[in-house]
Amino acid sequence: MLVESLLYITLFFALGIIFLIFRAIIYPKIRLLQLKKKYGDKIQIVHHYGTGLPMEYRKGFVERNDSMAFVRKMAAEKTNKMQVFGFNIGYNVGLSFLDPELIKQVHQSHDAFQKINISQAFNYLFSDSLFYATGKNWQRQRQFLGKSFHFDEIRNYLPSIKELCSKVTDQLNKDLKANPQQEIQVINVCEKITSEVVFRVFFGSTQENMMITREDGSQLHLSEELVSLIMDSFRILQQNKLLLLKNLILKSYSFKIFPLKEEKWLLNRLVQVKAACEKVVLKRKEELQQNLDQYKNNFLDLYLKEMIENKNSGITYDEIIANFCGLFFAGTDTTGNMTGVALYYLSLNPQIQKEARDEVIRVISKKNQDIKGNDLFSSLQFEDLSNMNLCNSILKESLRLIPPAFGVFPRYVTRDIKIGQYELKKGDLVNTHFIYNQSNPQTFTNPDKFDPYRWMNGNESQNAFNFTPFSLGPRNCIGQHLAMIEGKCMLANFLLNYDILPNESQKVQLEMKIIYGFSQDNLVYFKKRQQ
């Protein structure tokens, strides 16, 4: 009897292991081969055992200094027939759409998809936010936040953006005085501005007072801890294969079921960050409950006012905190990278740099010829930014060449659906690598060349779906106007203050980290200009 039971248990485990091996290793390969057979020349297959697509990004980075090398190659060698590539992430199989018309269809059908949670920190911090919301909840959140991202509202943020640019420049000037030859970490410099912008827009106050104390007693800003948590959540997955496997199988439940040492460590820190945010939110709610006249024009007050005045608003504290973290993540690195990349290209193109600087001076001093030197930047007005055509095109060209988001987050398909002729089953993955169209020589002549003027001669805007760095459709980037205003303001500031020079000794490598961009941040020098 005992022997018989043991035999059954062994058989049960053996079958379990065979099933897991089949599901995780053999099944994705078979499905992808079936897709190739079905769609022929229209599809290319990118398959890696184990992690899948992220491995292709890694391979491109290691072998060709660019995580997106495989997509750029597909675009360069494009046969007119190719429209899509099939991939796996772990044991899930998906389609990534490349053809602009199909990309449009994917984004119009957004309600058939649900973004995947790419790490434990993402799940914990952002799952209640607009970024991950679906259905009616998403509609309510998008409508509520949308008003504050309207172009006319953004003008209210300009004084803060200008003040932050000047503050960062003052510090840079001091550093350069001490050491004029220093390499400038230009993306980091821009991110100091963009992260503080999100804090001010959200909380109405600076992040200076929002500190976190770690277990070892060290103190750091909430923003630094947020960035470090997101990075650490990916790092531990890369370093511990058991953890990676556990995450791939258990997904968001991994934290809860037999948590490993690293998971406990991460969770403690995540709980602490949420608690710090909650403290600020609750304190402010109490103040507003006592006197609503204290209301100020920032996101936190907007949420709390709605909560106080409308008991059925559906807004929760979790939603408020998740949206702060979500906006911080979505708005800081992306906008910082876009502007840093633009400054890098300007360092390589002195003539374009000069013309951009001339444009900034011409536009600002048009109102008053007497404004000169240091006063130029402080006289910059919101309307001036719309007249900076070349600066706008420089940012667009940077987004075309090195888009911080090269595509959208992979999504699960939540119901069987057809995109063009492509059939997707519930549980499959879908995404769009729009960098493909942005580097396609049939769409952009000399696609590798930095040529902002291509946006000014009217040729490139024929098909709006060929250039979509902020995605498209109802779930496009809610912060795109804010990003462009911040970008132009930062460009104007740095062009007026510095000559931007290249750091030729550095090797340029493009890496997919959490966003896509330079893997090192010391590609330019700044030389103070005499104003």
Ligand code: HEM
């Ligand atoms: C150059 C800067 C930026 C780029 C390239 C960018 C790009 C994108 C892209 C591609 C998406 C779609 C993601 C997906 O569907 O998987 C997106 C969504 C989003 N972005 Fe941005 N973004 C930028 C700046 C910002 C800023 C400044 C904010 C706010 C402070 C912001 C907030 C958001 C939010 C909340 C979403 C989700 C919208 C929804 O699902 O309804 N982004 N962004």
